[in-house]
Amino acid sequence: MGLLHGLADLVFAPRCLACGGPAGPRPPVCGRCRSRLPPPPPPLCPRCGFPRLRTGRDPGARCQECADWPIGIRLARSACLLRGPAAALVHQLKYRGWRALAGVMAERMAGVPLPGDVRRETGLIVPVPTTRRRVRERGYNQAGLLARALAESTRRTAFCALSRAAAGTSQTTLQPAARRANVAGAFSLAADRRHDIAGEHLLLVDDVLTTGATVTACAEVLVGAGARCVSVLTFARAPGRLRLD
Structure with a gap:
């Protein structure tokens, strides 16, 4: 009987959603995969958090990744690079319906070091919106799930301040210039949210x-509608081609 119970535990044990192996004591992600979610390696751009390979430069200098970002963006940070288990978790949450992953991912996001002013001032969390069609297809907006989980764990308030028009080409298939053109005019302030964001660091x-x-x-819309500034926090940063800037 003990052998049968052991086999049943092996067959029906929760599986890790990143690697497919046994999830262990903290499902739905195993300890090994949790340990393989390292933060972006320093040195980082102090504004956008992009990993920079060249050392010896002025540590306060901005990189070319954010040179054309609007001044309303205070900074951007990510919990990990989009590689290995991190990429698997993003895929499972976004395309496979595993909503429970939002809590695991938000836990990592909550641990990202932020400057004191950002920690103190960002009491309001705004998720990047997706289109109504995507919400109908998936049943949720993955950024909204992350925002709510992060708000709960950090005692902030999450709310939907933005809406998104019907999408054209998926951003995942486009080069940088085409990405910017693809989202031009795509976002707008949600109804009755102007008063909520006025003067806020979001x-x-x-x-x-x-x-x-x-x-x-998104930041341009929020600042244009009265927000003081915007900081950005994501679960993962797509490494792309790490420029020797």
Whole structure:
């Protein structure tokens, strides 16, 4: 009987959603995969948090990744690079319906070091919106799930301040310039939210930061509607081609 119970535990044990192995005591992600979610390696751009390979430069200098970002963006940070288990978790949350991963991912995001002013001032979290069609297809907005989980764990308030028009081409298939053009005019302030964001330092949340086209478009709308500034926090940063800037 003990052998049968052992086999049943082996067959029906929760599986890790990143690697497919046994999830262990903290499902739905095993301890090994949790340990393989390292933060972006320093040195980082002090504004956008992009990993920079060249050392010896002025540590306060900005990189070319954020040179054209609007001044309303205070900074951007990510919990990990979009590699290995991190990429698997993003995929499972975004495309496979595993909503429970939002808590695991938000836990990592909550541990990202932020400057004192950002920690103190960002009491309001705004998720990057997706289109109504995507919400109907998936049943949720993954950034919204992350925002709510992060708000709960950090005692902030999450609310939807933005809406997104019907999407054209998926951002995942586009080069940087095309990404910016693709989201131009795509975002607008949600109804009756102008008073909520007036004068606020907002924390904009998404699953992945790639070129920054989406978050900069969102930030421009928020600041244009009266927000004082916007900081960005994502679960993962797409490494792309790490420039020797």
